[in-house]
Amino acid sequence: MQQVINWFFRTNTDSARDTAKDRMRNMLTHDRLELPAGRLESLEEELIAVVSRYFELDKDTTKFDLEHYERRASLVANFRLLRSKC
Amino acid sequence: MSGRVIVITSGKGGVGKTTASANLGVALANTGASVCLVDMDIGLRNLDILMGLENRVVYNLVDVIEERCKLRQALVKDKRLPNLSLLPAAQTRDKTAVNSDQMKVLCTELKSIFDFVLVDSPAGIESGFQNAVAGAEEAIVITTPEMSAVRDADRIIGLLEARKDEITQYRLVINRLRPNMVKNSDMMSVEDVLEILSVKLLGVVPEDEEIIISTNKGEPVSGTENVRSGLAYRNIARRIRGEDVPLMDLDALNGTWMTRLVKFFNPSVRV
Numbered sequence: 542m543q544q545v546i547n548w549f550f551r552t553n554t555d556s557a558r559d560t561a562k563d564r565m566r567n568m569l570t571h572d573r574l575e576l577p578a579g580r581l582e583s584l585e586e587e588l589i590a591v592v593s594r595y596f597e598l599d600k601d602t603t604k605f606d607l608e609h610y611e612r613r614a615s616l617v618a619n620f621r622l623l624r625s626k627c
Numbered sequence: 628m629s630g631r632v633i634v635i636t637s638g639k640g641g642v643g644k645t646t647a648s649a650n651l652g653v654a655l656a657n658t659g660a661s662v663c664l665v666d667m668d669i670g671l672r673n674l675d676i677l678m679g680l681e682n683r684v685v686y687n688l689v690d691v692i693e694e695r696c697k698l699r700q701a702l703v704k705d706k707r708l709p710n711l712s713l714l715p716a717a718q719t720r721d722k723t724a725v726n727s728d729q730m731k732v733l734c735t736e737l738k739s740i741f742d743f744v745l746v747d748s749p750a751g752i753e754s755g756f757q758n759a760v761a762g763a764e765e766a767i768v769i770t771t772p773e774m775s776a777v778r779d780a781d782r783i784i785g786l787l788e789a790r791k792d793e794i795t796q797y798r799l800v801i802n803r804l805r806p807n808m809v810k811n812s813d814m815m816s817v818e819d820v821l822e823i824l825s826v827k828l829l830g831v832v833p834e835d836e837e838i839i840i841s842t843n844k845g846e847p848v849s850g851t852e853n854v855r856s857g858l859a860y861r862n863i864a865r866r867i868r869g870e871d872v873p874l875m876d877l878d879a880l881n882g883t884w885m886t887r888l889v890k891f892f893n894p895s896v897r898v
Contacts, residue, residue, distance in 0.1 A: 556811075556812030556813065557812065557813045557814065558809070558812040558813060558814055558815055558816070558819065559812065561774055561814075561815050561819075562815060562819050562823065564774065565774055565777060565778070565815070565823050566823060568774075568778060569778065569781050569823060572778065572781065572782070573781070573785065609825075611825045612784075612788075612824075612825045
């Protein structure tokens, strides 16, 4: 019975529409900034390395994202600091 | 008199630039304005076919620019709509036959005669596109809700932004939308595309087999009553003229109450 109910009210989480939207956003961010693949990831690594020289970080909650406003992207980094290193 | 020069462009080919040009030309002319359609796809002439005017082309745009004829001689008047004219592209030349300065001069002359000059741009971002936008003050960007078309539209918007001084406004037309597929989450919605591109919407045209039929007949759908894509183009024409026309309810055009009831209970089911 539960299965029948689930089927009836099934929601489409991995829909083609959502996948397209996510891929599109990512692609256009790279297009607009002329950003090569992997560049953002290497920046993230370097930033973490720099901040880690000064602070012990909670790596699990570190966030590193591009946020969009109109046709511009902002780089938003969030480091949860545990304690100073010196 | 100074008319408005509007370029119709997309980046990607096959998304409906020429169809939109023909339909908006007819729809604007039906509102009483004088309209000139300019086919800038030099070497790949098609707009004359969609207008059903292919047998009446004598001179073309390149003939005007190279002064083999007067502008008035090259304009093909639509017999059904006397205030609508077509300036055909040359079929045997290529994009290098015209440059941006010549296009600016041509557009200046055209807008002294017509209320609206609609320039049908070729696909791509090279010289053909650059020439098509050269004389324009406004742009209509056509896309479909497909990833490749949206990406190319974004590139075009970037290029139009770089011409802010000349192109004072650009708006988006989303073509070939399939409301059923959007409902089933199989396709990006109008809102999705607008959010991704951050651009103003001019209109939405649903996918419609009538477009193929009308192309074969050489009679753009916007001149026909009771065709949903035709109504969409007529609405866009009114918005171009400054009227505030709400988007049509595409959902109401789809399915019976029974299929809608099934989908209400299970949005992912295909009916």
